[in-house]
Amino acid sequence: MTQAELDKEREIIERSRKDPRAFGELYEKYFDRIYNFIYRQTDDEELAGDLCSQTFINALNHLSAYEYRGVPFSAWLYRIARNEINKHYRKNKRKNVFSIEEMKVKELIERSDEQWDEELVQKLINFMKDLPTDMLQVLELRFFEDKDFKEIAFILEITESGAKMRTYRALDKLRKNFNIKVRYDESK
Amino acid sequence: MTASGADRFRNYNDVLIRHERDMRVKKIMRAFIMFMVILILVGLIFFLWRIEQGDVPFQKKQPPEKASVTHSSAYSPGSPSTL
Numbered sequence: 629m630t631q632a633e634l635d636k637e638r639e640i641i642e643r644s645r646k647d648p649r650a651f652g653e654l655y656e657k658y659f660d661r662i663y664n665f666i667y668r669q670t671d672d673e674e675l676a677g678d679l680c681s682q683t684f685i686n687a688l689n690h691l692s693a694y695e696y697r698g699v700p701f702s703a704w705l706y707r708i709a710r711n712e713i714n715k716h717y718r719k720n721k722r723k724n725v726f727s728i729e730e731m732k733v734k735e736l737i738e739r740s741d742e743q744w745d746e747e748l749v750q751k752l753i754n755f756m757k758d759l760p761t762d763m764l765q766v767l768e769l770r771f772f773e774d775k776d777f778k779e780i781a782f783i784l785e786i787t788e789s790g791a792k793m794r795t796y797r798a799l800d801k802l803r804k805n806f807n808i809k810v811r812y813d814e815s816k
Numbered sequence: 817m818t819a820s821g822a823d824r825f826r827n828y829n830d831v832l833i834r835h836e837r838d839m840r841v842k843k844i845m846r847a848f849i850m851f852m853v854i855l856i857l858v859g860l861i862f863f864l865w866r867i868e869q870g871d872v873p874f875q876k877k878q879p880p881e882k883a884s885v886t887h888s889s890a891y892s893p894g895s896p897s898t899l
Contacts, residue, residue, distance in 0.1 A: 648835055652828045663822040677825030681834070688835040689842075 629700050637701045641694065648688055655684055658702055661773070662709050668768065669713050671727040679716060683709040703779045706769075710783060726757070726764050748806070755805055759798065766794040 637654065644651035662683055667676035686708050687694075694704060756764065762784075769775045769783060780791040 648832060652832075655828050655831065656826075659826050660822055663825065667822075673821040673824075677821070680822075680825060681827075681831055684831050685834050685838065688831065689838050 634700060638696060641691065641701065644688070645691055648691075651684075651688055651691070654701065658705055659684075661702065662705055665706060665768075665773065666709055666713060668727045668772070669725060670716070671725045675716070679709065679712045683712050686712070697782065699779050699782045703775070703782045706773075706775075706779075706783045707785070710765075726761070726768070752802075752806060755802075759801070763794055763798040763801075766791060767798050770795050 640650055640653050644654070659680070663676055663680045666679045666683070667673065670676050670679065683705060687705055694701075756767075759767070765784060766780060769780045770777075775783070777788050777791045777795075780786075780795075781788040784791065786794075
């Protein structure tokens with residue numbers, strides 16, 4: 629995200645504090661991304677719609693408390709969304725669900741040097757189903773949402789080194805089980 | 817792919833309405849809490865004032881007074897006082 633984009637967002641946030649209607653611009657910009665993020669962790673369109681609306685309502689309700697901490701505004705929305713998802717699972721005493729899209733897995737393999745086939749994709753999906761939630765979360769944010777480690781740390785409320793460690797462990801598991809080396813820019 | 821159903825839920829007006837309702841509830845709750853705090857403070861001040869005036873609503877229970885019994889050695893059944 630460029631500095632100009634960040635400045636524009638901050639200007640919209642300032643305006644939204646006085647007039648909540650101005651927040652509509654950010655709502656339109658991030659709605660799909662937040663909806664997809666929630667949908668992947670609920671696998672239920674209705675529920676994802678409800679939680680997504682609640683995420684934006686919470687963001688609007690607490691906009692006065694928002695302060696820039698070196699990460700884009702979207703990271704704050706992802707964090708609220710994640711809290712809403714966790715709250716939902718706690719309330720309903722259900723186990724977290726992760727919906728892994730075939731397309732996203734193919735994208736992940738395309739980052740590696742390997743050639744993919746349907747069998748490999750299916751095996752990888754089955755393998756990912758058995759990964760712990762914290763590893764799946766970090767993989768999702770890193771490779772499906774294209775977040776950098778600073779943003780992942782902010783969203784998951786962990787340290788940046790913690791986020792890196794989780795990613796390395798998850799990729800290490802992939803490498804050991806499938807001999808897949810995923811390329812990614814460490815400095816990002 | 818997953819966003820196909822997203823448009824059904826995209827409704828910023830609804831978000832705004834719910835935000836305004838939340839803000840109203842927040843304001844009412846804040847006013848109610850303020851009212852309760854003021855009520856408790858006024859009650860406390862009134863109670864302390866009554867204590868200062870000596871009109872304490874509840875006092876320490878005193879033990880029942882006992883009648884003083886005197887022993888008289890001059891008593892005899894035939895004395896005039898028994899008649």
